[in-house]
Amino acid sequence: MNTRKEKSKATEIIIISCFISIAYAIIRYHILGEILWKDLPIYILNKGIALSAFILLCINFSIGPIQNLGINVPQKFMNARKGIGTIVFLLTLVHVCMSVLLFTPTVYKQFFLENGTLTLSGGISLLGGIIGFILLWVYDSVFKTSLKEERQFIAFFRSRKFILTATITGGIHLFFMGLNGWMTPEKWYGGLPPISLIGIICFSFSYFINIVGRKT
Numbered sequence: 001m002n003t004r005k006e007k008s009k010a011t012e013i014i015i016i017s018c019f020i021s022i023a024y025a026i027i028r029y030h031i032l033g034e035i036l037w038k039d040l041p042i043y044i045l046n047k048g049i050a051l052s053a054f055i056l057l058c059i060n061f062s063i064g065p066i067q068n069l070g071i072n073v074p075q076k077f078m079n080a081r082k083g084i085g086t087i088v089f090l091l092t093l094v095h096v097c098m099s100v101l102l103f104t105p106t107v108y109k110q111f112f113l114e115n116g117t118l119t120l121s122g123g124i125s126l127l128g129g130i131i132g133f134i135l136l137w138v139y140d141s142v143f144k145t146s147l148k149e150e151r152q153f154i155a156f157f158r159s160r161k162f163i164l165t166a167t168i169t170g171g172i173h174l175f176f177m178g179l180n181g182w183m184t185p186e187k188w189y190g191g192l193p194p195i196s197l198i199g200i201i202c203f204s205f206s207y208f209i210n211i212v213g214r215k216t
Helices: 004-032 037-068 073-079 081-100 118-143 151-157 159-182 193-215
Strands: none
Touching: 004 037, 004 073, 004 081, 004 193, 037 073, 037 081, 037 159, 037 193, 073 081, 118 151, 118 159, 151 193, 159 193
16 A cells, blocks of 8 residues: 555656656746747657656755754655656656657757767766766666665665765756756747756755755
């Protein structure tokens, strides 16, 4: 019975996050913006998936520290973390696959020089994303193998140092990916902030919560 409730709560959080994120992307870029509807299946959906994955990641990493700060977190939310974590990895994997298809000078010209090589900000953003994905993959994998019996090994991947490192790589990816767009609010579609800016706000909140609330 408890397992069903845990899955139900995790599913609820995941569905709400994905719906809001994808709906925001559609409203900002298609309805209020100038992006053609033909770009919805990959380009815009990729943005929504990326935002939902990052929001869920921040939620997942923050639930425990919030509890440590003395704020009562219902047990069903605590128990939902495993399910949320699995979906975060899958959404991130989808985001990576879509981004590989899209990452060209035509689509992301701001990250490429005229000779076709990456700009410094483009390279840093890409590196942050790659490292973040690897850390997330390792984090997800260790709890599903025989290594989960090794307490010290698992303790490291639940440690404050590892969580903060994994979170900050995502923050670096977002920062260098969206910084230029943040500086020109007059160009924001419908006055709505870019998805990367929303992501960095979530990152800042989660990072702060983990610094003050994650003890080990």
